[in-house]
Amino acid sequence: MITQQTETVYQSGSVANRVSIVIALYNYERHIAETLDSVARQTSRDVSIIVVDDRSTDNSLDTAAAWMRHNRHPQLGMLLLSHRENAGASIARNTGIAAARSEFCFILDADNLLYPRCIEKHLAALDTRSDAAAAYSLIEVFEGDRELFGAGVFAEEGLIHGNFIDIMAMYRRSALLGLNGFEKIKYGWEDYDLWLRLLESNAIALHIPEITARYRHHHSSITRTEQNSTNVLDLHKEMSRRHPQLRLH
């Protein structure tokens, strides 16, 4: 798994709680505190937060550090790492996954939000299904056009035509390590690539038919960066090369 060298900026509590919420942070000083607030409000207490700052050029790192100091809680594990160099969201996520010691990792983007029962519902789903490698729910899109992501089960019939499942999901850490984490793909779609690799390995990602999280729609959402129409064509080519069964259009 490709990771980056880091410095530990802040640490408190244990990272060995059952769930690590892994947040790749890059230039989201405006949103990171709200995102962390939504994590702190989880009904499930068996949670650690791992934030990996990918050399933000704004105040993101300080904002995250200040939030952690202010919200320190004995039950809530907190770890703030800083990449030595900017490496991209996928590698920052891998760094977080590698630093985790938990059974599960929940991948959260630094501008998105969890509803309070999000982790509780994902844990309940995966606890009853040891055969599932991951679980994802419906996600509400807010700001801009209201939409729903994740409306469908994890099956080839849907995924070969395009990705409909956001990265915001809970994974068994062992499954992520088994896949060598996220790959770095120019212009993005690492989440789609991960889902396809899971599918190709015959793993199951459970669909939780509930809305548990919120995806902020704006022009610089972490997974949508630089996806203009030319790049999308390149992405189609690259994804089809990696996964020949795809029928992208």
Place this chain on the structure above:
Amino acid sequence: MERAGIFNASDYLFRYPDVGAARLSPVYHYLAHGMHEGRDGGGYGSVAPRVELDLDAIPAILASGLFDARWYAAQYGVVGTDAQLVEDFLKSSAQDALRQPGPLFSCAFYSLEHPDTRITNPLVHYVRYGMREGRRAFQSTVADVFMTQAHDQPIHTFRDFLQPGWPVVVLYWKDGNFFFTDIAKYVAETLSGAGFEVQLLDDHRGLDLDRTEVIVVAPHEYCVHGPGTELAPAIAARVVHMNLEQWHTSWFSLSLDKMLTSRRALDINPLSARGLARLGIKAGFLPLLPRTGGVFDFGRQPPSKQLTELRAVKPLTYPRKVLKRPYDILFVGYLNKRRARSLAELGHVLSDYDCFLHAPRFTGPITPDSPNMIGSQDLAQIAQNAKLLLNIHQGESHYFEWHRLVVSGIAQGCVPLTEPCANIGIVEPGKHYIEATLDEMPARIAWLLGTAQGLREIERIHENGRKLMAKLNKQMARHLS
């Protein structure tokens, strides 16, 4: 240009709706683009054929029921025989695009929907070609009003269509929507229960249908794609068609074409049956009910692998008390833009509760074995374990979806919480289901599930639903005997 008679702005906008949609001045568009594109500017230079007066269409128009002579005479202050009134309509509508033949059909709507038909009068086009081409003809809100106003129309039951002692053949298209196949089975089992000799078939060819009643379930399938294209005219003239489609759809047009041929129809929605009667079709209502041992009697069954393999499903406990059911809210409906937006806006309140939101997106034909599909049997199991059935209409229509609200909801003891529906009378808002607009929905959900008063309301409506089902089943049993 207009004064000189070489350009007609209103004509131009009417002919090319893309110009209006782009908010461009018609004359600017004509000079900058339209002329080069060979578009017709109207005026004396017009090359487009004028709408021709087609008086031969008068009988077909009258037969369609879409021309309402009394309504037309009162609306436009004209007098005459029915045929004279149609002639007046054809002449006047050539000058006035907003002139309507009756309360249901709108020429302007049809022209906007089907710009390629504009060289023909819209109603003439619809009755001659559009209906059998499956062109959408009715706005959902207008159709809702049309049906609701038809309260004085008689509603028949299946007995009024069938000759006592004649055997009945129930036909459906084997490659069609599998839900329609279930309805065909239901029709067969109901008639059989009523003592008729019934055959359920997917092909009538080769059968002697003399002295046999014929019921076609979903005529827009069987008679358009299936063997029904080869129905002998004498049979087609007396078939009882079972309409399953909502009026604003293209499928309804296909169905209407067949229903107007025989003028005998059954509908699963009583309001829709009344609307058909208003069009001059003898129409009856056949309620879908869970008959013991029948196709809609789902009972308790272990959930299938199709339901559970790729979904997180809570343990189904079938508690006796509705408030102990493990799911708070069940939603079932394919996802379109309207539903996605509505559910996203409800996200903050839905996320507090235990929900089962079955909202697949379908891009191609639906097959029963698709992993994204949940069969009726499985859905009923979830419904028997859910307190509320959330219903969000697919569009602007307030059509009462009997199958969803009654068969999947009330019959399973799950209380429908729905956007306002056209009141069908038998199942009443505030008594058997709860209505709330989308704006009211978040507060209503929080009240129902989060307050003692709201929980009592769920219990009350649940109990009313139980009594309603007992009453309907009793009525049906009486009817069958």
